[in-house]
Amino acid sequence: MSASARVARVLIDSPLPQLDRLFDYRIPPELIAEAVPGVRVKVPLRSAGRVADGMIVEVGDAGGYTGVLSDLDSVVSPVRILTPEVWSLARRLADRAAGNASDIVRLAVPKRQVRVEKAWLAGESVEPAEPVHTVAVPGFDTARFESALAGGERLTVDSVPVVVEVPGGRWVGHWATEMAAAATLALARGGSAILCVPDYRDQEQLVAALEAVLPAERVVHLDARQSNPDRYRAVLACLGETPLAIVGNRSVVYAPAARLGLIAIWDDGDPLHVEPLSPYVHARDAALVRQEQQGSALIFFGHARSTEVERLVELGWLGEVGPERSYQPRVIPTSQQAGQDRLAARARIPSSAWREARSALEHGPVLVQVARPGYAPRLSCGTCGQTARCAKCDGPLGLRSARAVPSCGWCGAIAAAWACGNCEGTKLRLVGQGAGRTAEDLGRAFPGVRVIIADGERPILTVGSEPALIIATRGAEPVAAGGYRAVLLLDGERMIARESLRVGEDCLRWWCNAVALAAPGATSVLVGVGGALASALATWRRSDYARSELADRRRLRFPPAVRVATVSGGEDDVQRAVESIAGIERVDVLGPVELAAGGVRAIVRFDYGEGAPVASALRAEVIRNATNRRKRAGGAAGRAPLPTLKVRFDDALSFDNTEQVLG
Incomplete structure (x- = not known):
């Protein structure tokens, strides 16, 4: 292959762990202008001549590679739907949780809606948005929030325990007005604000508070209850240059926002912040990683502090902010x-x-x-x-x-x-x-x-x-x-x-x-x-x-004082996975124990500093288990059994009595 040939590095949309890497494809001359980072493409797979969906992550020269690369099949859309910051976040979180980056990208990037996309492309040149006027954070020292936004600080806020009336006659929790005021400070500085809440009840309150202090076009809804067209329309709106207040449930932390000024999470202890799909990343963990990568401010609002937030406070990773006067119900x-x-x-x-x-x-x-x-x-x-x-x-x-x-x-x-x-x-x-x-x-x-x-x-x-x-x-x-x-x-x-x-x-x-x-x-x-x-x-x-x-x-080495990983599957598979981390320091294993549904489960406990080697070793075992499946003896079409080994990090239910463990 010519050294001057252009190569696209593509993330294939697949749940298979062995395909969780970037694949190189030659860009045909006729696609050079269209094949840019972030666009959707179709690429050939060697097995059975199939064509798979994917997204271009990087584009570069062939360098010293002399082999033969397959050509990109086609560019599906000109929209750069996968932004660099979202890809970087997905890769980092997947590695931390021994999961697939494509699973996280699937949460961040909804399925393409052709009509919505065409309408967005036709209306890209819109009039300048109405300016944002900041408002004081009610009940708090607003200067403290301004300095946090300017310096990209991390805070935990004890919200005022009362309800207030916003314009329009709607009553909301005081916490909603606090988050809305913080969002105005971020938007006025030229950065977007990602505001994450557990469910639609909280979202309704927050949106009412936002609409009282921000122009309607500056507020974007992004949550799982939306129809596919509405969700895709909201993601496209986030790709623009105008700073927005982006409101939604747990997946909103993956919203594209290159100029991110603030990530705010309400009630991080709510279990609805835990993603139920692999790799099961908590919105709090995603927000912490994204804040570190993009340098935005990060604020946790709540009436009761979770032990995870308390740990970060004691480490000095989070600052504490309370109201100006004492509120004691x-x-x-x-x-x-x-x-x-x-x-x-x-x-x-x-x-x-x-x-x-x-x-x-x-x-x-x-x-x-x-x-x-x-x-x-x-x-x-x-x-x-x-x-x-x-x-x-x-x-x-x-x-x-x-x-x-x-x-x-x-x-x-x-x-x-x-x-x-x-x-x-x-x-x-x-x-x-x-x-x-x-x-x-x-x-x-x-x-x-x-x-x-x-x-x-x-x-x-x-x-x-x-x-x-x-x-x-x-x-x-x-x-x-x-x-x-x-x-x-x-x-x-x-x-x-x-x-x-x-x-x-x-x-x-x-x-x-x-x-x-x-x-x-x-x-x-x-x-x-x-x-x-x-x-x-x-x-x-x-x-x-x-x-x-x-x-x-x-004292008991329970989370969040330590991290945990739940390893489940066949007895031999779990045993091999546990043995793969035996040489890592400060790692101990509880179990394995039998599961009522079949197979066994072990809980691995390890210090935060050992997270990378533990995740890497367990991830390698998941890939080995998926790729080394033996065909069944006989049976229809001689199909191989599905992989049984599953790994879940930071599972909040690991130590709960879920009636799934025998004995």
Whole structure:
């Protein structure tokens, strides 16, 4: 091949780990002008004459290479959809998590929409955008945020726990106005702001706050609920030169923004920030890497600090920012149980909470947070008391409403002709109280009061200021106009009984987010919980609890004091993977243990400094497992078995009781 020939280095769109590298292709003379970094292309594969989709990452000369390269098949689109900063981020995160860069690029770059693309290309020369006017960050020293944006600093912010009204009559959490004000500071400096929130409820609040301080054309929505055309249109808008406020859920951290001024994340402890697809990268980790690569500011907003953020604070990697004046909600913990209080036995709440709610209902709505949706989250055998299980998948049975037929909480199968596997009894008994049953009980305790249920099946974003009981599952609480006149936190003892490494910080985060919806001076009652968690909530010293929790994790070598990797698959494959990291210092292995679904699982613990060699070694084993598959003896077409070895880094559920491990 001529030394002057042009070569394209292409990332092939494939989930196969052995193809997770750049492939060189000769650029035909007729494609020289079109084949530039970032465009979509089609390239030939040697096997079976197939043509694969890909994206050009780099273009260069052949150099001293004298072999024969295949030619690019075609350039699909002239749009440079894969920007250098997104590719660099994808490669770094994939290497850190022993995954495929193409899997991350697939999250960042939606499928092509031809009509949307043509319209965008035709309208590229648009009029200059309306200028941005900065606003002060309410409740905080704005100069501190300005210096952070100027210096590319990393901060954690304790948000003000109140709700506020924005123009248009919409009530939102104060945190939304804080993030919106920080975005105006970034845009005024000529940089875009990426604003990441857990779900659509938070996004609705943030967008309302942004539209109050920014021109509409400066706000871009980018989330998984959009249609493919809308999502593609939003990504194309981010490719322009105009600084934007880019709002979305976890995948928004991959939005193209060459001039990035700010990355802000709300409530980083929410599990919705964890990407459920390989390589399972948390939005917080992606933001930390991207901030380091592009030099932007990074701010974590929240009411309760995660242990991961607390670790970074203690290392000096994050600075701390609090409001200008102290905000301490009025929280009353009570450990009264149903057996000690006749009202609690009948209406689920102790007398003290009932009195607070009755008084508050004279002035406005009252929020009641419960742990589970449905009517009875769990059923048991009426004879022996053993948990009622589905005959199809062994999942727990429950009731969605008072008149519903018992069904499985996992597969949804109706429990027709159910019989207990322990005593063969056929009668079912209600165990636990979901949102529906709680609404019935409180409806009797407060006759004549309107009762509203808000959960995953009945999403409600806002409620008015009229008196009403709002029964909401954790995370589904609506925002009330003017704030709730009282907040009752029920099922606390059930929430903390969950077998999870993160149960304490999760409960504190759920409760803090609910308390922050109360009106100034309103009372919040935490029912049935005492100890350190209740003290942290009542005194509003959440960082003290995170600090104590992190200290305990350090003593036990649990994350985030150390990193972990979950290795699962066939027994021999897992054993070889574990042996591949045996020589690395400060690495220890828990297991392997058998899985209910078959195969085994091992948990690898290692220090942060050993992350690169551990990821490299495990990645090599994943590739070896995928490429060295032997054909089955006989069978249809002699197909090779699928690779069984799977590796997941920083899995938040590694130490949880998920009922998937035998023994």
